[in-house]
Each structure stands twice: as structure tokens, then as C-alpha cells.
Amino acid sequence: MAYIVDFKTVxxxxxxxxxxxxxxxxxxxxxxxxxxxxxxxxxxxxxxSAAPSALDWVSRILAAERDIVIASRPLEATMFEVENLRIAYVFYESGLSINVMYSLDDTKKRAVGFKLSEGMDAPAELSAFKFARQKSKLAGTIRGSYFVIKGEY
Known part of the structure; x- marks a missing residue:
């Protein structure tokens, strides 16, 4: 069942x-x-489990672009389009969030982003990435990184 994320009452x-x-x-x-x-x-x-297309798309991009397979269990996912961007998110049990922002008309605006929840260690499969810190009133300190997508998906 779909769940609308409320950012006023977390x-x-x-x-x-x-x-x-x-x-x-x-x-x-x-x-x-x-x-x-x-x-x-x-x-x-x-x-x-109700969002196999989002999981498959994110997993396929990670595997093809960087040979990354996430070890943690996916808990939630979503995929949608807004302003000519195809966007997918997967939230993992470890506290990892992966998003894909894929412009449908500009090959230079395609990337995969990783965000680590406060209190979690960076997973081994992402050890090649350097993470920048960002403060958030909702999430504490978020550590994030990304890479640019080169292929077509």
C-alpha cells in the first residue's frame, strides 16, 4: 500500500x-x-516488494555503471516523473537511501545519489565514494555522494 510521506510529522x-x-x-x-x-x-x-520496477531500474543502473550490488534489504521504493525527470528512490534497512535522477531530454543531467542516515556506517559496497556532510532539521547529519550516469536506461 502506498504511503504519503509527511515531512511535518515524521x-x-x-x-x-x-x-x-x-x-x-x-x-x-x-x-x-x-x-x-x-x-x-x-x-x-x-x-x-510492491515496487519491482523501481528496484530493478535502480539495481540495473548500479550494476551496469559501477558494478555495485547493495547488500542491505530494500524496505521502500518509489518511481515517478516530474518536469521531464524520471526519479526513483530506494530506502534500505541499513539506513541507506539511493536515488536516481534521470533527465529524459538532457544526457548531462543524469545521476545516482547515495545518502547515509545518521548513525549508520558507509556500506562496504560504497567504500570507493567520499561522502560530504549536510545538516538537516528532519534527519540530523546526512552524508551524501553521487556519480554521473553515462549509459542509457
Whole structure:
């Protein structure tokens, strides 16, 4: 069942099994606030098992571009289009969030982003990346990194 992420009242619904559930819920709410403010889009997620196309697309890009396979269990996912961008998010039990922002008309505006919830260690499969820190009222300290997508997906 789809769940509208409320960034005013942060809830751990759907991510309760994460050891950093509060921080992951805050990270998810932070993303919801971004999309509401920038695109007036209501950020909705669903259980990962109900979003195979989003999971497959993100996994395929990670594997093809950087030979990355995420070890943590996916909890929630979403995929949508806004202003000619195809966007997918996967939230993992470890506290990791992966997003793909894929411009449909500009090959220079395609990237995969990684965000680590406060309190989690960087997963081994992302050890090649350097993470910058960002403060968030909703999520505490978020560490993030990204890479540019070169292929067509």
C-alpha cells in the first residue's frame, strides 16, 4: 500500500525494522520536503516488494555503471516523473537511501545519489565514494555522494 510521506510529522512507518529507523524516516521526510518545495510533488513510497520496477531500474543502473550490488534489504521504493525527470528512490534497512535522477531530454543531467542516515556506517559496497556532510532539521547529519550516469536506461 502506498504511503504519503509527511515531512511535518515524521513517522517511521515502513522503516521500523531499520536499526536507524528514526534517522531514516527523517531522511525520507527530508526528500519529501524537497520535492514538495521544488516541484509541488507529493512524495509517496510503497513497500519494496510492491515496487519491482523501481528496484530493478535502480539495481540495473548500479550494476551496469559501477558494478555495485547493495547488500542491505530494500524496505521502500518509489518511481515517478516530474518536469521531464524520471526519479526513483530506494530506502534500505541499513539506513541507506539511493536515488536516481534521470533527465529524459538532457544526457548531462543524469545521476545516482547515495545518502547515509545518521548513525549508520558507509556500506562496504560504497567504500570507493567520499561522502560530504549536510545538516538537516528532519534527519540530523546526512552524508551524501553521487556519480554521473553515462549509459542509457
Amino acid at each position: 513517522s517511521t512507518q515502513g522503516v521500523e525494522s531499520s536499526p536507524v529507523a528514526d534517522a531514516l524516516a527523517g531522511l525520507r521526510a527530508n526528500e519529501a520536503r524537497y520535492f514538495k518545495n521544488k516541484y509541488d510533488y507529493v512524495f509517496t513510497v510503497e513497500p519494496a
